[in-house]
Amino acid sequence: xxxxxxxxxxxxxxxxxxxxxxxxxxxxxxxxxxxxxxxxxxxxxxxxxxxxxxxxxxxxxxxxxxxxxxxxxxxxxxxxxxxxxxxxxxxxxxxxxxxxxxxxxxxxxx
Amino acid sequence: xxxxxxxxxxxxxxxxxxxxxxxxxxxxxxxxxxxxxxxxxxxxxxxxxxxxxxxxxxxxxxxxxxxxxxxxxxxxxxxxxxxxxxxxxxxxxxxxxxxxxxxxxxxxxxxx
Numbered sequence: 001x002x003x004x005x006x007x008x009x010x011x012x013x014x015x016x017x018x019x020x021x022x023x024x025x026x027x028x029x030x031x032x033x034x035x036x037x038x039x040x041x042x043x044x045x046x047x048x049x050x051x052x053x054x055x056x057x058x059x060x061x062x063x064x065x066x067x068x069x070x071x072x073x074x075x076x077x078x079x080x081x082x083x084x085x086x087x088x089x090x091x092x093x094x095x096x097x098x099x100x101x102x103x104x105x106x107x108x109x110x
Numbered sequence: 111x112x113x114x115x116x117x118x119x120x121x122x123x124x125x126x127x128x129x130x131x132x133x134x135x136x137x138x139x140x141x142x143x144x145x146x147x148x149x150x151x152x153x154x155x156x157x158x159x160x161x162x163x164x165x166x167x168x169x170x171x172x173x174x175x176x177x178x179x180x181x182x183x184x185x186x187x188x189x190x191x192x193x194x195x196x197x198x199x200x201x202x203x204x205x206x207x208x209x210x211x212x213x214x215x216x217x218x219x220x221x222x
Contacts, residue, residue, distance in 0.1 A: 030208070031207075031208055033210065033211060035211075035213075037151070041198065041215070041216050041218075042213075042215055042216075043200065043213035043216075044213075045210045045211060045212060045213075048209055048210045084151055086153065088153075088211075090207075090208075096141060096158055096160075096165065096166060096204075096207030096208070097155055097158070097166055098155065098211065099155075100152070100153040100154070102150075102151075102152060103151055
Protein backbone atom coordinates (compact mmCIF):
# COMPACT_ATOMS: atom_id res chain seq x y z
CA UNK A 1 0.00 0.00 0.00
CA UNK A 2 0.90 3.67 -0.14
CA UNK A 3 3.55 4.90 2.31
CA UNK A 4 3.32 8.27 4.07
CA UNK A 5 6.25 9.91 5.83
CA UNK A 6 6.01 13.10 7.85
CA UNK A 7 8.86 15.27 9.03
CA UNK A 8 10.00 16.43 11.44
CA UNK A 9 8.55 14.06 14.03
CA UNK A 10 8.84 16.72 16.74
CA UNK A 11 9.06 20.50 16.57
CA UNK A 12 9.36 23.03 19.38
CA UNK A 13 8.83 26.72 18.62
CA UNK A 14 8.58 30.00 20.40
CA UNK A 15 5.29 31.82 19.99
CA UNK A 16 5.39 34.01 16.88
CA UNK A 17 7.75 31.77 14.91
CA UNK A 18 6.94 30.24 11.52
CA UNK A 19 7.20 26.56 10.65
CA UNK A 20 6.96 24.16 7.73
CA UNK A 21 5.77 20.57 8.07
CA UNK A 22 6.39 18.09 5.29
CA UNK A 23 4.51 15.03 4.04
CA UNK A 24 6.05 12.66 1.48
CA UNK A 25 4.04 9.89 -0.14
CA UNK A 26 5.05 6.93 -2.26
CA UNK A 27 2.38 6.81 -4.98
CA UNK A 28 0.07 9.06 -6.96
CA UNK A 29 -2.84 10.37 -4.93
CA UNK A 30 -6.18 11.97 -5.56
CA UNK A 31 -6.99 12.63 -1.93
CA UNK A 32 -4.71 14.41 0.54
CA UNK A 33 -5.78 16.03 3.78
CA UNK A 34 -4.12 17.72 6.75
CA UNK A 35 -5.46 17.39 10.28
CA UNK A 36 -4.66 18.89 13.65
CA UNK A 37 -5.14 16.82 16.78
CA UNK A 38 -5.29 19.17 19.73
CA UNK A 39 -4.05 18.27 23.23
CA UNK A 40 -7.59 17.17 24.15
CA UNK A 41 -7.57 14.59 21.38
CA UNK A 42 -9.96 16.25 18.95
CA UNK A 43 -9.11 15.76 15.26
CA UNK A 44 -9.78 18.85 13.16
CA UNK A 45 -9.69 18.92 9.40
CA UNK A 46 -7.43 21.72 8.16
CA UNK A 47 -7.23 21.21 4.39
CA UNK A 48 -8.42 18.96 1.61
CA UNK A 49 -5.60 19.52 -0.88
CA UNK A 50 -4.78 16.77 -3.41
CA UNK A 51 -3.01 19.41 -5.49
CA UNK A 52 -2.30 23.14 -5.54
CA UNK A 53 -2.20 25.68 -2.74
CA UNK A 54 -4.76 26.78 -0.19
CA UNK A 55 -4.69 29.29 2.64
CA UNK A 56 -6.80 29.63 5.75
CA UNK A 57 -5.71 32.44 8.05
CA UNK A 58 -2.23 31.75 9.38
CA UNK A 59 -2.18 28.29 7.85
CA UNK A 60 -1.49 27.40 4.26
CA UNK A 61 -0.79 24.17 2.43
CA UNK A 62 0.78 23.24 -0.88
CA UNK A 63 0.71 19.86 -2.59
CA UNK A 64 2.99 19.05 -5.52
CA UNK A 65 1.41 15.80 -6.61
CA UNK A 66 3.90 15.14 -9.42
CA UNK A 67 6.76 15.21 -6.91
CA UNK A 68 4.76 13.38 -4.23
CA UNK A 69 4.92 15.79 -1.34
CA UNK A 70 2.82 18.28 0.55
CA UNK A 71 3.81 21.11 2.87
CA UNK A 72 1.88 22.73 5.70
CA UNK A 73 2.96 26.25 6.68
CA UNK A 74 2.12 27.76 10.02
CA UNK A 75 2.91 31.45 10.39
CA UNK A 76 3.07 33.50 13.59
CA UNK A 77 2.47 30.38 15.66
CA UNK A 78 0.37 30.55 18.82
CA UNK A 79 0.25 28.24 21.83
CA UNK A 80 -3.13 27.00 20.61
CA UNK A 81 -1.37 25.59 17.53
CA UNK A 82 0.25 22.94 19.74
CA UNK A 83 -0.72 19.35 19.07
CA UNK A 84 -0.09 16.70 16.44
CA UNK A 85 -0.40 17.44 12.74
CA UNK A 86 -1.31 14.53 10.50
CA UNK A 87 -1.14 14.18 6.77
CA UNK A 88 -3.43 11.54 5.22
CA UNK A 89 -3.50 10.38 1.62
CA UNK A 90 -5.75 8.30 -0.58
CA UNK A 91 -4.22 6.71 -3.67
CA UNK A 92 -5.77 7.00 -7.10
CA UNK A 93 -7.33 3.58 -6.83
CA UNK A 94 -8.83 4.04 -3.37
CA UNK A 95 -9.43 7.68 -2.55
CA UNK A 96 -11.75 6.80 0.32
CA UNK A 97 -9.14 4.73 2.12
CA UNK A 98 -6.95 7.36 3.73
CA UNK A 99 -3.54 6.28 4.99
CA UNK A 100 -2.24 8.47 7.79
CA UNK A 101 1.34 9.50 8.44
CA UNK A 102 2.80 9.17 11.90
CA UNK A 103 2.37 12.88 12.57
CA UNK A 104 4.44 15.89 13.63
CA UNK A 105 4.20 16.78 17.32
CA UNK A 106 4.28 20.58 17.52
CA UNK A 107 4.84 22.40 20.80
CA UNK A 108 4.56 26.20 20.82
CA UNK A 109 6.06 27.82 23.91
CA UNK A 110 4.76 31.13 25.27
CA UNK B 111 -24.87 21.26 16.81
CA UNK B 112 -22.17 18.61 16.76
CA UNK B 113 -21.51 17.43 13.21
CA UNK B 114 -20.23 13.94 14.07
CA UNK B 115 -21.12 12.71 17.53
CA UNK B 116 -20.14 9.45 19.15
CA UNK B 117 -20.98 7.92 22.49
CA UNK B 118 -19.73 7.09 24.99
CA UNK B 119 -16.64 9.26 25.33
CA UNK B 120 -15.05 6.86 27.81
CA UNK B 121 -15.57 3.13 28.09
CA UNK B 122 -13.89 1.10 30.83
CA UNK B 123 -14.65 -2.60 30.86
CA UNK B 124 -13.36 -6.03 31.78
CA UNK B 125 -11.75 -8.51 29.40
CA UNK B 126 -14.29 -10.79 27.78
CA UNK B 127 -17.17 -8.29 27.85
CA UNK B 128 -19.13 -7.08 24.81
CA UNK B 129 -19.52 -3.35 24.19
CA UNK B 130 -20.89 -0.97 21.57
CA UNK B 131 -19.96 2.52 20.42
CA UNK B 132 -22.54 4.62 18.61
CA UNK B 133 -21.96 7.28 15.98
CA UNK B 134 -24.25 9.75 14.26
CA UNK B 135 -23.55 12.49 11.72
CA UNK B 136 -25.86 15.36 10.74
CA UNK B 137 -23.80 16.59 7.79
CA UNK B 138 -25.79 14.68 5.18
CA UNK B 139 -22.67 12.72 4.18
CA UNK B 140 -22.99 9.37 2.47
CA UNK B 141 -19.77 7.75 3.72
CA UNK B 142 -18.89 6.92 7.32
CA UNK B 143 -15.80 5.35 8.87
CA UNK B 144 -14.32 3.83 11.98
CA UNK B 145 -10.67 4.57 12.76
CA UNK B 146 -8.50 3.23 15.57
CA UNK B 147 -5.77 5.32 17.20
CA UNK B 148 -3.22 3.38 19.21
CA UNK B 149 -1.11 4.52 22.15
CA UNK B 150 1.53 5.93 19.77
CA UNK B 151 -1.18 8.03 18.11
CA UNK B 152 -1.06 6.01 14.89
CA UNK B 153 -4.42 6.23 13.05
CA UNK B 154 -5.64 3.30 10.99
CA UNK B 155 -8.89 2.79 9.14
CA UNK B 156 -11.01 -0.15 10.24
CA UNK B 157 -14.25 0.06 8.25
CA UNK B 158 -16.10 2.29 5.85
CA UNK B 159 -19.76 2.34 4.82
CA UNK B 160 -21.23 4.15 1.85
CA UNK B 161 -25.01 4.51 1.93
CA UNK B 162 -25.27 1.61 4.42
CA UNK B 163 -23.07 -0.64 2.28
CA UNK B 164 -19.73 -1.91 3.61
CA UNK B 165 -17.00 -0.76 1.20
CA UNK B 166 -13.82 -0.99 3.28
CA UNK B 167 -13.11 -3.81 5.69
CA UNK B 168 -9.50 -3.80 6.80
CA UNK B 169 -7.77 -6.66 8.53
CA UNK B 170 -9.70 -6.40 11.77
CA UNK B 171 -10.59 -9.34 14.08
CA UNK B 172 -14.11 -10.54 13.40
CA UNK B 173 -14.93 -9.70 17.02
CA UNK B 174 -15.44 -6.20 15.62
CA UNK B 175 -18.72 -5.79 13.76
CA UNK B 176 -19.92 -2.49 12.31
CA UNK B 177 -23.60 -1.86 11.67
CA UNK B 178 -25.17 0.97 9.69
CA UNK B 179 -28.95 1.20 10.11
CA UNK B 180 -29.03 4.27 7.83
CA UNK B 181 -26.49 6.55 6.20
CA UNK B 182 -26.43 8.91 9.19
CA UNK B 183 -25.51 6.21 11.72
CA UNK B 184 -22.61 3.80 12.04
CA UNK B 185 -22.21 1.75 15.20
CA UNK B 186 -19.35 -0.48 16.27
CA UNK B 187 -19.92 -3.61 18.33
CA UNK B 188 -17.00 -5.42 19.90
CA UNK B 189 -17.32 -8.96 21.28
CA UNK B 190 -15.06 -10.68 23.80
CA UNK B 191 -12.93 -7.65 24.48
CA UNK B 192 -9.17 -8.18 24.85
CA UNK B 193 -6.46 -6.07 26.49
CA UNK B 194 -5.06 -5.19 23.06
CA UNK B 195 -8.35 -3.56 22.06
CA UNK B 196 -7.58 -0.64 24.38
CA UNK B 197 -7.30 2.43 22.14
CA UNK B 198 -9.20 5.50 21.02
CA UNK B 199 -11.86 4.77 18.40
CA UNK B 200 -12.91 7.58 16.08
CA UNK B 201 -15.96 7.78 13.91
CA UNK B 202 -15.73 10.00 10.82
CA UNK B 203 -17.75 10.98 7.77
CA UNK B 204 -17.24 12.52 4.35
CA UNK B 205 -19.20 13.07 1.15
CA UNK B 206 -18.33 10.57 -1.59
CA UNK B 207 -15.13 9.75 0.29
CA UNK B 208 -13.33 12.43 -1.70
CA UNK B 209 -13.93 15.56 0.34
CA UNK B 210 -13.02 16.79 3.80
CA UNK B 211 -13.14 14.08 6.42
CA UNK B 212 -14.80 15.09 9.69
CA UNK B 213 -14.12 13.21 12.92
CA UNK B 214 -16.14 12.64 16.04
CA UNK B 215 -14.55 13.38 19.41
CA UNK B 216 -13.40 9.80 19.95
CA UNK B 217 -14.15 7.02 22.43
CA UNK B 218 -11.37 6.06 24.81
CA UNK B 219 -11.72 2.31 25.36
CA UNK B 220 -9.84 0.79 28.28
CA UNK B 221 -9.97 -2.98 28.73
CA UNK B 222 -8.88 -4.15 32.18
